[in-house]
Amino acid sequence: MILDSWLNLDSHVRAACTSCRYHTWALQHICRLISEESAQTLACSIIMSRLDYSNSLFYGMPVYVHNKLQSVQNTLARVVTRSDAWTSAAPLLVKLHWLLIHQRISYKLAMLTFRVRTTSTPQYLSSLISVPRSTGYSLRSTDHPLLTCQEQEH
Numbered sequence: 001m002i003l004d005s006w007l008n009l010d011s012h013v014r015a016a017c018t019s020c021r022y023h024t025w026a027l028q029h030i031c032r033l034i035s036e037e038s039a040q041t042l043a044c045s046i047i048m049s050r051l052d053y054s055n056s057l058f059y060g061m062p063v064y065v066h067n068k069l070q071s072v073q074n075t076l077a078r079v080v081t082r083s084d085a086w087t088s089a090a091p092l093l094v095k096l097h098w099l100l101i102h103q104r105i106s107y108k109l110a111m112l113t114f115r116v117r118t119t120s121t122p123q124y125l126s127s128l129i130s131v132p133r134s135t136g137y138s139l140r141s142t143d144h145p146l147l148t149c150q151e152q153e154h
Contacts, residue, residue, distance in 0.1 A: 009058065009065070012054075013065055016053070017071075020047050020050050021075070023046050024075055027039065027042060027046075031080070031082060032082070043076055047076055051101070052104060055069075055104060055105050058101075059109055070101045073101060077089050077093050078092060116129055
């Protein structure tokens with residue numbers, strides 16, 4: 001993670017996009033020599049993993065941050081499917097079974113929360129999240145397992 005003097009993630013996003021664009025460019029040069037399935041495997045393991053790295057921190061970030069990352073993913077989808085630059089990326093992402101960046105972020109957070117709730121791992125998060133105790137009153141929220149964040153003692 002790269003934090004700048006304002007403690008935001010713009011530097012990290014810029015560095016991630018630069019790295020992903022470089023690797024996409026490299027993949028584009030070998031794409032005609034390998035199958036589409038191999039290109040997709042390389043794209044997911046090398047480039048998409050860089051886009052996904054600590055992306056849960058991007059939850060709630062401004063739209064322009066997601067748009068920068070989405071632009072990289074769209075370009076990657078065009079390279080993997082050997083489409084031209086004017087092809088809409090939306091059907092390509094569906095064909096590749098790739099979620100949009102903001103959907104990937106939400107999915108990662110949902111999976112992390114599910115893992116914490118069902119297996120209590122990682123322990124440092126498990127101790128912070130709990131289901132509130134019943135108040136004894138019949139409330140609409142009683143039917144829904146809402147989570148609360150515990151105050152951490154220092």
